[in-house]
Amino acid sequence: MSIKLTVPIEEKKIRELRIGDSVLLTGVIYTARDAAHKYMKENFIARPCPPAEEPVYQVLRRGLAGGVIYHCGPVVRKLPAKGTGAERYEFVAAGPTTSIREEPYEADIIRHFGVRAVIGKGGMGPRTLAACQECGAVYLHAIGGAATLIAETVTEVRNVYKLEFGVPEALWEIRVEDFPCVVTMDSHGQSLHARIEEASRRKLAELLTR
Amino acid sequence: MAPDITEPLVELIRSTSTDLSPDVEQALRLARDREEPGSAARQALESILQNVELSRKTGRPICQDTGTPIFYVWHPPGWSQRELRRQIENAVRSATQRAYLRPNAVAALSGKNSGDNTGIDFPTMHFEEWNRDYLHVGLMLKGGGSENCGATYSIPSAEFEADRDLSGVRKAVLDAAFKAQGFGCAPGVLGVGIGGDRATGMIKAKEQLFRPIHDENPDPALAAMEKQLCREINELGIGPMGFGGRTTVLVVKLAELHRLPASFFVSIAYMCWADRRKFMNIRNGRAEIELL
Numbered sequence: 105m106s107i108k109l110t111v112p113i114e115e116k117k118i119r120e121l122r123i124g125d126s127v128l129l130t131g132v133i134y135t136a137r138d139a140a141h142k143y144m145k146e147n148f149i150a151r152p153c154p155p156a157e158e159p160v161y162q163v164l165r166r167g168l169a170g171g172v173i174y175h176c177g178p179v180v181r182k183l184p185a186k187g188t189g190a191e192r193y194e195f196v197a198a199g200p201t202t203s204i205r206e207e208p209y210e211a212d213i214i215r216h217f218g219v220r221a222v223i224g225k226g227g228m229g230p231r232t233l234a235a236c237q238e239c240g241a242v243y244l245h246a247i248g249g250a251a252t253l254i255a256e257t258v259t260e261v262r263n264v265y266k267l268e269f270g271v272p273e274a275l276w277e278i279r280v281e282d283f284p285c286v287v288t289m290d291s292h293g294q295s296l297h298a299r300i301e302e303a304s305r306r307k308l309a310e311l312l313t314r
Numbered sequence: 315m316a317p318d319i320t321e322p323l324v325e326l327i328r329s330t331s332t333d334l335s336p337d338v339e340q341a342l343r344l345a346r347d348r349e350e351p352g353s354a355a356r357q358a359l360e361s362i363l364q365n366v367e368l369s370r371k372t373g374r375p376i377c378q379d380t381g382t383p384i385f386y387v388w389h390p391p392g393w394s395q396r397e398l399r400r401q402i403e404n405a406v407r408s409a410t411q412r413a414y415l416r417p418n419a420v421a422a423l424s425g426k427n428s429g430d431n432t433g434i435d436f437p438t439m440h441f442e443e444w445n446r447d448y449l450h451v452g453l454m455l456k457g458g459g460s461e462n463c464g465a466t467y468s469i470p471s472a473e474f475e476a477d478r479d480l481s482g483v484r485k486a487v488l489d490a491a492f493k494a495q496g497f498g499c500a501p502g503v504l505g506v507g508i509g510g511d512r513a514t515g516m517i518k519a520k521e522q523l524f525r526p527i528h529d530e531n532p533d534p535a536l537a538a539m540e541k542q543l544c545r546e547i548n549e550l551g552i553g554p555m556g557f558g559g560r561t562t563v564l565v566v567k568l569a570e571l572h573r574l575p576a577s578f579f580v581s582i583a584y585m586c587w588a589d590r591r592k593f594m595n596i597r598n599g600r601a602e603i604e605l606l
Contacts, residue, residue: 124354139425179378179416196413197378202459202497225459226497226556247358248459248499248555249377249588250365270427271417284361286354286557300558301495304550308492311546312474312485 106284112170113220115240121287123296127244128282129221132262133172134164137201139273141209143266149212160265160275167277168217173210175203175224177272179251180261195258195278197251200225203243211235227288227297236291243289245296257283319398319449322594322601323405327383328414330453330592331375334366335606337527338564338589342366345501345554345561355559362554362587376588377499380415381457383437384520388450395441402439406431415455448597452524455590463498463584464519465490466512468577478578480539483508483568484546486580491547491563496556499586503527504543504566507581509573515581522567523585524593526606536568543568554587564589 109117111131121127136144144164147157179197186192203210203224210222211231220241222228225248236242246254263277288296346359369376385402389395407430409415419433420426431437444450467486469476474489476482487506494502505522507515531537543566553559564587573579593604 126354126357177378177416179375179380179413181413197375197416199378201379202462204497225499226495245555245557247361247365249586250361251376251378252369252372252374253361253365255374255378256368269425270420270429272427273425286357288557296558297495297556300552300556303558304492304495304552307550308488311488311549 109221111172113172114170115220118220118240118242118291121242121290122292123287123290123294125287127285127287129172129223129244129285130281130283131172132167132277132279133174133223134167135174135176135178135274135276135278137175137177137273138205139269140266140275141206141213143269144213145209149216163265163277164217164275168219170218170220172221172223173213173219175201175206175222177201178255178276180271193261193264195255195261198255198258199249199251200246202226203228207232214239214241223283223285227295233289233293233295236289237293240291242287242291244285245288246283246285254283257281317599318401319596319601320401320405320408322596323402323451324408324412324414325601326451326453326592326594326603327405327409328373328412329603330455330590331380331409331414332369332373334370334376334588334590335592337606338587339363339366341527341564342501342587345564348560349554350559353559354557355553358554358557375414375416376590377457377586378416379457379459380418381455381590382418382461383415383431384454384456385437385439386442386452386524387439388442388444388446390445390447390449391443393449398441399439402437403432406437448595451594451596453592453594454520454524456520456523457586460498460502460584460586463494463502464516465493465582466516467580467582469580470578480535483580484539484543487543487566487582488546490582490584492550494584495552496554498584499588500552500556501554501561501564501587503564503585503589504547505583505585506566506568507579507583508568508570510571510579510581511574511577512579512581514571515579516583518569518571519581519583522569523583523589524591525567527565527589531568533570536570540566540568
């Protein structure tokens, strides 16, 4: 039985989630990887926002309040332009990237913007786990390599920011419907990754003495 | 005039990126059947298999990280490697434009994406002349998540109490598999180079990832250790995606190479569950993809 979550997400809904829960997520979310995390920390958190970055900051302040960050560097295809409209894109493949690389940044970003969920692969570390507990957020694990399946849940690519970072590293604003993921870090200090690591460490010790 | 094999190369890229090899699909199905119904591990493998079918049907990449394209070309005498290199680069650019590949070549220091999957020593190419009358091209797409899980160990090691023997190699591989957890998109495939230097050992390790899932190592001692390591790594219980489960690794492949007396490296290459690799033969102007 999957739990349905819709952006913006209330803290109450987040606090009800436990590790192992299956989730189907709907709403507008933002992709962010290494370059985008560094950019957000340097321009919005470490110092007052420089005037040039004000427009992006306002978008993220609105969009990430009760919102979701997705660690993903998609394969995209440009769609034929509709009249004089802006560039349009389609997500072709959109599986998660390894999240642990963003550990130095994520806790501060969760606190600053009020992010309720971070989607990625492989889990994150103790600082993010602590921020999840403090602020009411969860880590959702998407299936690594289920790129086409996940791209099908992207119903609209609404916008892209900082495309100068390159396609994989830009901030893509996307609408998703029933994006499947599993809670592996909850807002109560529990992490499935920590549990598996501990259990496998004990097993390794036993194997090494055989 | 050298034949232009750019289009067959684009087709090889498309096939490798979007159409999972049958031997890998079979191994994933068996792994799925072994997991507890209703478990996150089973659900992960169901999603993976659904994704594989969808990618094959729609011609879309199995994974958004299309990785480093690694080409191996065996050619008869007389073919120009410089010309082959040029055609491979053009094929990669074309495949990137068609969204079979994600633009993945990033300048190391500036972070600037070249936009077309070419750059310094990118893509990777190996050329080998052979005495057959046709061209044999192997392509592996190796992603960053799995690449980050590779490691090089030196034995003897006081830390692991590992000696310079197969038992010491076993300890290094077990440790690497533990450290990888689910990060490389388990259940993965491990390739191991025993010996060599830091460079050749890892190249040998990665070459093992080309092997068919069910092939048998001709060296009986290595064959036995491959099976033992596969069993033991699965005992770690890390499972698909690190969710906890019965299959953490699909298969382990070992190979030896000569080394210096002073060095004993154990080079471990971690490959994700997709193990994207295919071979193509080109003879008399006709190109055919081999089934593994």
